[in-house]
Amino acid sequence: MPLRQPAARAAGADRVGRLVRPLPAGLAALPSLGRWIRVADDGRVVALTGKVEIGQGLLTALRTIVAEELDVEPGRVQVVSAHTGRTPDEGTTAGSMSIETSGANLRQASAWARRLLLERASNRLGVPVARLDVADGEITAPGVNERVDYWQLIDAAFLDFEIPKRTPEKSPAEYRWVGHAGQRRVDVEAKATAAAFVHDAPAELHARLVRPPSVNHRLAELDIRVASPGTLVVDGSFVAVAHPKESEAVRWAERVAAKAHWRLAFGSPRAEIDEQRRAGAEAFPIRDGRPVRGPRQEMPTTFRATYSRPFLMHASLGPSAATALWRAGHASTPRLVIESASQGIESLRGVIARAMALDVDHIEIRHVAGAGCYGHNGADDAAFDAALVARAVPGRTVLLKWSREDEHGFEPLGPPMHVEMGAELDARDRVEAWTHDVYGFTHVSRPSPRAAGVDLLSARLLGQPLEPSTPRPALAPEVGIHRNALPIYAFPAQEVTKHFIADAPVRTSALRGLGAQGNVFAIESFMDELALEAGVSPDDFRRRHLGRDARAVAVLDAALAASGGLAGNRGMGLARYKNRQCCAAVVAEVAVDDSTAEIRVAKLWIAADAGRVIDPDGLRNQLEGGAIQALSWCLKEAVAFDAQGAVATRDWESYPILRFSEVPTVETVLVDHPELDPVGAGEATVGPTSAALANAVFAATGLRVRDLPMTPERLRQVAAS
Amino acid sequence: MIAFRLDGRAAQFSQDQRDTPLIYVLRDDGLREMTPKFGCGLEQCGACRVLVDGSPEYACTLPAGAVANRHVETSAGMDGAVRRALIDANATQCGYCLPGIVVAAEALFRVDPHPTRDRIAEALDAQLCRCGSQPRVLRALTALAGS
Ligand code: FES
Ligand code: FES
Numbered sequence: 001m002p003l004r005q006p007a008a009r010a011a012g013a014d015r016v017g018r019l020v021r022p023l024p025a026g027l028a029a030l031p032s033l034g035r036w037i038r039v040a041d042d043g044r045v046v047a048l049t050g051k052v053e054i055g056q057g058l059l060t061a062l063r064t065i066v067a068e069e070l071d072v073e074p075g076r077v078q079v080v081s082a083h084t085g086r087t088p089d090e091g092t093t094a095g096s097m098s099i100e101t102s103g104a105n106l107r108q109a110s111a112w113a114r115r116l117l118l119e120r121a122s123n124r125l126g127v128p129v130a131r132l133d134v135a136d137g138e139i140t141a142p143g144v145n146e147r148v149d150y151w152q153l154i155d156a157a158f159l160d161f162e163i164p165k166r167t168p169e170k171s172p173a174e175y176r177w178v179g180h181a182g183q184r185r186v187d188v189e190a191k192a193t194a195a196a197f198v199h200d201a202p203a204e205l206h207a208r209l210v211r212p213p214s215v216n217h218r219l220a221e222l223d224i225r226v227a228s229p230g231t232l233v234v235d236g237s238f239v240a241v242a243h244p245k246e247s248e249a250v251r252w253a254e255r256v257a258a259k260a261h262w263r264l265a266f267g268s269p270r271a272e273i274d275e276q277r278r279a280g281a282e283a284f285p286i287r288d289g290r291p292v293r294g295p296r297q298e299m300p301t302t303f304r305a306t307y308s309r310p311f312l313m314h315a316s317l318g319p320s321a322a323t324a325l326w327r328a329g330h331a332s333t334p335r336l337v338i339e340s341a342s343q344g345i346e347s348l349r350g351v352i353a354r355a356m357a358l359d360v361d362h363i364e365i366r367h368v369a370g371a372g373c374y375g376h377n378g379a380d381d382a383a384f385d386a387a388l389v390a391r392a393v394p395g396r397t398v399l400l401k402w403s404r405e406d407e408h409g410f411e412p413l414g415p416p417m418h419v420e421m422g423a424e425l426d427a428r429d430r431v432e433a434w435t436h437d438v439y440g441f442t443h444v445s446r447p448s449p450r451a452a453g454v455d456l457l458s459a460r461l462l463g464q465p466l467e468p469s470t471p472r473p474a475l476a477p478e479v480g481i482h483r484n485a486l487p488i489y490a491f492p493a494q495e496v497t498k499h500f501i502a503d504a505p506v507r508t509s510a511l512r513g514l515g516a517q518g519n520v521f522a523i524e525s526f527m528d529e530l531a532l533e534a535g536v537s538p539d540d541f542r543r544r545h546l547g548r549d550a551r552a553v554a555v556l557d558a559a560l561a562a563s564g565g566l567a568g569n570r571g572m573g574l575a576r577y578k579n580r581q582c583c584a585a586v587v588a589e590v591a592v593d594d595s596t597a598e599i600r601v602a603k604l605w606i607a608a609d610a611g612r613v614i615d616p617d618g619l620r621n622q623l624e625g626g627a628i629q630a631l632s633w634c635l636k637e638a639v640a641f642d643a644q645g646a647v648a649t650r651d652w653e654s655y656p657i658l659r660f661s662e663v664p665t666v667e668t669v670l671v672d673h674p675e676l677d678p679v680g681a682g683e684a685t686v687g688p689t690s691a692a693l694a695n696a697v698f699a700a701t702g703l704r705v706r707d708l709p710m711t712p713e714r715l716r717q718v719a720a721s
Numbered sequence: 722m723i724a725f726r727l728d729g730r731a732a733q734f735s736q737d738q739r740d741t742p743l744i745y746v747l748r749d750d751g752l753r754e755m756t757p758k759f760g761c762g763l764e765q766c767g768a769c770r771v772l773v774d775g776s777p778e779y780a781c782t783l784p785a786g787a788v789a790n791r792h793v794e795t796s797a798g799m800d801g802a803v804r805r806a807l808i809d810a811n812a813t814q815c816g817y818c819l820p821g822i823v824v825a826a827e828a829l830f831r832v833d834p835h836p837t838r839d840r841i842a843e844a845l846d847a848q849l850c851r852c853g854s855q856p857r858v859l860r861a862l863t864a865l866a867g868s
Contacts, residue, residue, distance in 0.1 A: 057814075191819050245749065246749065317818050404763060652765040661839075
C-alpha cells in the first residue's frame with residue numbers, strides 16, 4: 001500500500017508552483033508540438049521520445065503519462081522510441097533521469113495537445129472550453145447532442161504548432177492511471193513469444209569477431225590459407241567474419257581465431273588501486289557540491305575505516321549485438337543504417353560519423369531492445385563493429401554479435417573504488433567532524449562527439465588507429481567517483497574529497513549508480529561502526545544526524561515499520577540517490593553458515609520516496625532489480641586479470657552472479673508524494689542494499705567486512721585478522 | 722532432411738545441420754523461432770532453454786540431430802498458465818532471460834502443479850537473470866502454485 005501524503009497541501013503547491021515554471025528543457029529546445037505528440041487520424045496517439053527502454057518499463061510509464069494528460073485510454077498511445085532524425089534528441093538514457101526529463105516533456109506536450117483540441121472543439125460545438133468533458137478522446141458538453149473526438153479535430157496546423165510557454169497540467173488529484181497499479185508492460189508479451197531484440201533482427205549476413213586477448217594486444221600474424229567460406233574483414237587488429245548462416249559464422253570465427261597470433265603491444269600495468277596509484281591521484285575537495293582543484297582541508301579524526309570494491313562487470317545476459325547496412329551506390333542517403341541497443345543513439349551517431357569520415361546526416365540509427373545493460377556496456381562498441389563489417393559488404397544487412405567471451409572480456413568495466421572514512425564524535429556522541437576520501441578511475445567514458453577521442457572499442461584496433469579519449473576527472477556535481485560521496489546527514493564539519501586516478505589499466509565506465517554504490521556502502525557501513533562506538537542503535541544514530549530531512553526520516557521509518565525493526569541478524573542502509581533523487585532505505589536479514597562461511601540473504605525490506613509515483617509496479621520492479629544486483633555484486637563478483645592484463649573471468653563460472661535459490665524475498669514500500677515531480681529510481685537501492693548487507697553480516701557474526709565481495713574466503717580472512 | 726516437431730507442428734532441417742547446436746537451427750531463416758536466446762553457449766545461463774520431449778535442454782550445445790523425431794517446445798508455444806502468470810505480473814525487466822525461465826518453469830509445473838517457493842527456485846536455478854527479476858518471478862509462480 002503506498003503511503004500517501006495529505007492531498008490538500010499538494011494541490012495548492014501544485015497550482016502556484018506550476019504556472020511560473022519555464023518549459024521543460026527538451027520542449028524549450030524543440031517546441032514544435034508534432035515532434036512530440038501526434039494525434040494520428042486512425043484513433044491512435046503517437047508519442048515520440050528520445051529515451052529508450054532498458055528493461056525498466058520506461059515506455060510503459062511514458063505511455064501512461066501521455067494517456068493521463070490527454071484523457072485517452074493508454075491502449076491508444078503508441079510510444080516511438082529513439083530513432084535518429086525522427087524522435088527528439090533527448091540525450092542518453094542514463095542516470096535514472098528519463099521519467100524526470102522525457103516524462104516532463106511529454107506531459108507538457110500532451111497538456112498542450114489537449115488544450116488545442118479542446119479549443120477547437122469549443123469552436124465547433126459553440127460551448128466554452130470549461131464546459132467540455134473528455135473521455136477517451138471523445139469530447140462532449142452537457143445538454144449538447146453533437147460530439148466530436150480528437151481525431152476529427154486535427155490538421156496540419158496542429159502538428160506545426162510551436163509551444164510558446166507552459167500550459168497548466170492536470171492536477172494529480174484527478175489522475176486515473178498515473179500512480180495506479182495494474183498496467184501491464186507494453187513490451188513483455190512479445191519478449192516471451194516472438195522476435196523482440198536486436199539479436200533477433202533479420203539479416204543477410206551474420207558476423208562474429210575474432211578479438212585479441214586484450215585491448216592491449218595487436219595482431220602479429222594471421223595466416224589464412226584456406227578458401228574463405230564467407231567474408232573475412234581484417235583492418236589492422238580488427239578481425240571479423242561474416243556468413244549467411246549464423247552457425248557457419250561462429251564456426252569460422254573459431255577457425256580464424258586459431259590462426260591468429262597476437263602480441264602484447266602495451267604494458268600490462270597492475271590493476272588495483274594500490275598505494276602507488278593513490279599517491280599519484282589528483283585530489284578534488286568538494287565545495288558547494290562540486291569537486292574543485294585546491295587544497296584539502298585537514299581534519300583530525302579518531303575513528304577511521306577503509307572500504308573497497310573490486311572491478312565489476314555489467315555482464316549483460318545477452319552478448320552485445322547490432323545490425324548495420326552500408327548502402328551500395330554513392331548517392332544513397334542515408335549511407336549507413338544501424339539498429340542498436342545503445343543508450344545514446346545520437347552520441348553514437350556522431351562518433352561513428354567521425355570514425356568513418358561520414359556526414360552525421362548520412363547515418364541513421366534506430367534503437368532496438370537489447371539485454372539489460374546497467375550502464376555503459378558493449379552496445380555502442382558492437383554497433384561500430386557491425387558498421388565496420390557492413391562497410392566491407394555494401395548492400396547487405398549484417399547482424400553482428402559478440403560471443404560470451406567477448407562480452408566478459410571487453411565490456412567497459414565498472415571501476416573499483418577505495419574509500420577512506422574518518423570521523424570525530426563529540427561528548428554527546430554526535431559526529432562533529434567527518435571526512436570522506438574516495439579514490440578511483442573514471443566512471444564516464446561513453447562515446448561522445450564532444451570527446452577528444454573515439455571511445456568505441458575497435459577504433460584503436462584499426463590499421464589507422466583512432467585513439468580513445470584520455471580519462472579526465474568529471475567535475476560536475478554528483479557524477480562519477482564522487483556521486484553520493486556527500487553524506488545525506490547534516491554534520492557540523494566535513495571534508496569530502498574525490499581522488500582521481502588517471503592511469504586506468506583497462507577501460508572503465510558507467511555501471512549502475514556509478515560511484516554511489518561504493519560511497520554509500522562506505523558511508524552507511526561507517527555510520528553503523530560509529531553507532532556502535534556511540535552505543536546507540538543504528539537507526540537512532542542516523543536519525544540524530546538527519547537534521548530537518550523529514551523525507552529521509554519518513555523513508556527510514558517506513559523501512560523499519562515494514563521490517564519490524566533491526567533486531568536479529570539485520571542491518572540497514574539509507575541514501576538519497578545523487579543527493580536529490582529517490583531516497584531509499586533498505587533493511588537486510590542474513591544467515592551466515594558457521595561451517596561454510598556462506599552468507600544467505602533471507603529477506604530485504606525496501607522503502608523508497610521517488611516523488612510522485614507514476615507506475616507503482618514499475619517502480620517496485622526497478623527498486624528490487626537494483627537491490628538484487630547489488631547483492632550479487634557484494635556477495636560474489638570480482639573481475640580477475642591474467643599476467644598480461646587481460647580479463648581472466650570470461651564466463652559465468654569464473655564470474656558468478658546471484659542465482660534464483662540465493663535471492664531473498666523482497667518487500668517494498670513506496671512513500672508517494674503526488675504533489676511532487678517524479679524522480680528516477682533505477683539506481684537508488686544499490687548503495688543502501690550494499691551497506692544493509694554488510695551491516696547485517698556484522699549483526700550476525702560480529703565481523704566487519706569492509707572489502708567487497710563478501711565471499712566465504714573474505715569472511716574467513718576477516719575472522720582471522 | 723531430419724524431421725521433428727516444433728511447438729506442436731511439423732518441422733525439418735537438412736542432414737548437414739546434424740551437428741550444429743540446436744539454437745542456430747531453430748533461429749535460422751528456415752524456422753525463425755527466436756525465443757530461445759543465446760547467452761553463453763556454455764550451458765551456464767539457461768537463456769537458450771527448450772524442452773525436448775518434455776525435459777529441459779540447452780539448445781546452445783545440444784546437437785540438432787538429437788531432436789530427430791522428437792518434440793521441441795519453446796516459450797513461443799507455451800501459451801498456458803505459466804507464461805500467462807509471468808507476463809501478467811510483469812515478472813521481468815529486460816526480458817532476455819524470460820523465454821528460458823518460461824520453459825524451465827513450464828517443465829516444473831507440468832510435473833508439480835503446486836510447487837513451493839524453494840522448489841521453484843531450485844527448478845530455476847540454472848536460469849540466470851542479471852536484471853534481478855527473480856523475486857518477482859518467484860512471487861508470480863508461487864501465486865500460481867497456490868491457485
Ligand atoms: S546460452 Fe545456453 S546456457 Fe547459456
Ligand atoms: S530480466 Fe534482464 S536478464 Fe532477466
